[in-house]
Structure formats: C-alpha cells, structure tokens
Amino acid sequence: MNITPLGAAVGVEITGIQLAELEGAALDALKMQVYENGVAVIRDQELSPDQHIAFAKRWGGIDVNPFFPTNSGWPEIAEVRKAEDQKDNIGGGWHTDHSFDQVPAMGSILVARELPPVGGDTLFSSMGAAYDALSVGLKQTLAGLNAVHSADHIYQPGGYYSKTDLADEMTGQELSTRAVHPVVIRHPVTGRKLLYINGAFTTHFEGWTREETLPLLRYLIEVGSREQFQCCVQWEPGSVAIWDNRATWHLAMNDYHGHRRVMHRITLTGEPIAA
Ligand code: SIN
Numbered sequence: 001m002n003i004t005p006l007g008a009a010v011g012v013e014i015t016g017i018q019l020a021e022l023e024g025a026a027l028d029a030l031k032m033q034v035y036e037n038g039v040a041v042i043r044d045q046e047l048s049p050d051q052h053i054a055f056a057k058r059w060g061g062i063d064v065n066p067f068f069p070t071n072s073g074w075p076e077i078a079e080v081r082k083a084e085d086q087k088d089n090i091g092g093g094w095h096t097d098h099s100f101d102q103v104p105a106m107g108s109i110l111v112a113r114e115l116p117p118v119g120g121d122t123l124f125s126s127m128g129a130a131y132d133a134l135s136v137g138l139k140q141t142l143a144g145l146n147a148v149h150s151a152d153h154i155y156q157p158g159g160y161y162s163k164t165d166l167a168d169e170m171t172g173q174e175l176s177t178r179a180v181h182p183v184v185i186r187h188p189v190t191g192r193k194l195l196y197i198n199g200a201f202t203t204h205f206e207g208w209t210r211e212e213t214l215p216l217l218r219y220l221i222e223v224g225s226r227e228q229f230q231c232c233v234q235w236e237p238g239s240v241a242i243w244d245n246r247a248t249w250h251l252a253m254n255d256y257h258g259h260r261r262v263m264h265r266i267t268l269t270g271e272p273i274a275a
Contacts, residue, residue, distance in 0.1 A: 001029060007231025010038040010126035017042065019240060020051040026235065027058060030242075035189045039124045039243040040248075041233045047111055047240060048082045049074045052266060054210040056109055060186060061269030063098060063105050067151070078108070080252070089261075091252035094125065094225050095200035097267055100151040100177040106270035107244045110263050112235045116256035123234045123251045124243060126129040127194040130224040131184060134195075143275070145183040147197050152177055180206055182275035183220075187246055194247055195224060196273065222247055246273060 002016045012033055019042060022030060033040050047055065053076050056062050065078045082089045098105040110122075136143070183205070185196040199221045204213040233241050243250060 001026065003033065005037075006039075006041065006233070007124075007126075007229075008230075009129035009229045009253055010124050011231030011233070012037045012040050014040050014042045015044060019045055019055050020047055022055070023058060031059070034189065034190075034244050035247070038126050038128075038248040039231070039233065039241060041239055043236065043239045044238045045111070045240045046238065049077055049264065050111065052077065052111055052264060056266040056268060057179050059109075059268045060106070063101070063267040063269050065098070065265075065267055076266055078265045080254075080265050082254075082261045083120050084260050085264045087257070089252055089254040091122075092254045093199045094221065094249045094251045096127075096196075096249050098245065098270075099181065099196070099198055099201045100149040100179050102179050103272050104179070104181070104270050105245050106268045107176075107242060107246075108268065109266045110241045110243075111265075112237065113235065113264055114138075114260055114262035115235050116259035116261050119253060119256035120235060121253045122235070122241065123231065123253065124231050125224055125226075125249045125251075126229045127196065127224060127247055127249065128187075128192045129229040130220075130226070131193050131195040131227075133223055133226070137253075139184070142183045147183050147202045148204055148206055149179050149181060149198075149201040150177050150203050151201055155205075181273060184273065184275060185246060185273045187244075188271050188273065192247070195220060196246065198224075198249055202225045212226050213215065213218065245270070 001014055004013045006013055017026065053074060062076045080090050097108055129143060181196055183197055185194050187194055197217060197220055202217060204210045
C-alpha cells in the first residue's frame, strides 16, 4: 500500500491495492488510514456494483438512505447524480452524512462512475483539526452542549433538495428526522476529540432557540471550513473515496454545468457516538 498525504490536516491518497480483493490485515490497515486521516482516495480500482457492496459489508452493516434514488438497480447503492441541465447538485454545502440519525453512519464509500471533463472535485475538512483550533474557553462551553440535527428541511417536498435529482424521490409525506448528539464527540476508535455539528443538518443547540444558536453555530462552521483543515479529492476514472463521517465534513463542488456526473455511494453503519 503506497500512501501520500492529500492535505496537512486530512486525507491520504492510496495506490497499490485492489479493494475488490482486500481483506484481513490489509483491510484493517486501510480502515486505520480512514479513521486516522478522515478520508482515503484509492486510485485505479475495478469495482463492479456487486463488488462495491461486498467490500462495504466487510466494514460492517450498510445504511440504506431512503431519500436517494437506487437507479443503479442495487438498493444498497445510492446514486449521487447531476444531469447536464441541472443547476443544483447534491452535497454542495459542507455536511456530514446522516447526522440526523440516532446512530449516525460511520462513513461512506463513493465510487466514480461518470465524471465531467473538468471539475466535480470533493472537498473534505478535518473536524479534529477544527476542534483543536478552538480556545480553551470555547472548548469548555461546548463540552456541556448537545445539538439537534434534522434533515426535514432538506428532503421534504419544497426543501433544499427539491431542485436536484432527488426531487422524484420526495414522497409528499411529512418527514420527521431528529437526533440529539454532543457537540464534541470522541472518535470511537482513535479517541480523538471531534467537532460534531454541521451546516446542513444541525438546527440548534439543545435548550437554545435558533436565534440564540446561529451566531455560535456560524462561527463553528467558519472554523470547520477553514482552508488549512481541508483537502481536495480530484476524481479520476477508477477512483474510490472512503471517508469517516464522524471525523470529517465534505462538500461536492458544483462547477461543471452542462456535464453529467454520476457517483455510487454506499453508507456504512456506525456505532453510538458519545462525548
Ligand atoms: C455526498 O455528499 O455524499 C456526495 C459527494 C460527492 O458527490 O462528491
């Protein structure tokens, strides 16, 4: 396994392995790379949808996202798609997947299927580095704080995603997604302290109004999206990215209008998170 850093705070690029065959100690080593670095992009893969699912199951369970089309024909695979004529993309703001679930997803395995000729990169940001950058005083304040997460405003008809490819999946039913998590969590494997809020799904701090929440939430979002905590995954045919949702945020760049982009995502089941 050849490993090269992608950014100072987050991300590694890996060559010299084939995910379709990876198991045992080599798979354990890859998992540690993801837990410690937040995201790993693995180049030159040949991974059919069946192999993608089989590989994901070697990490544990799969969380099927009910809001995404499964047009690939495999229910475990969410298709993250943007058509040539679509303006809005999926995942175009900083977020971490499924923070609105009681047990948020551990991570995701994203396989590039159709790429635009240029652009369409994905940015990642380190929530460990963002936490470390806060003052001692703010860390003390956050230590006692929980935040409420919801996806209703995103996936509801008329919601944020109603102009994306997910519009067809919107059922018209009232959504009710809600979870409360500590604002600072410990990574279940590495023990690192992580900032666990995000601009897409965190609505307010528990016991605070939205109005009271916004100034502090906006500040934390600004810290989390600082350039020095980021890395950029530039997709190539055969690239696969595996990220840890507890330790990172990500943002899909929307800079390839007029071109189609199709990615296959499998979301990996997590474990309960705690302060
Ligand atoms: C996502 O937000 O999960 C999608 C990321 C991407 O399409 O690059």
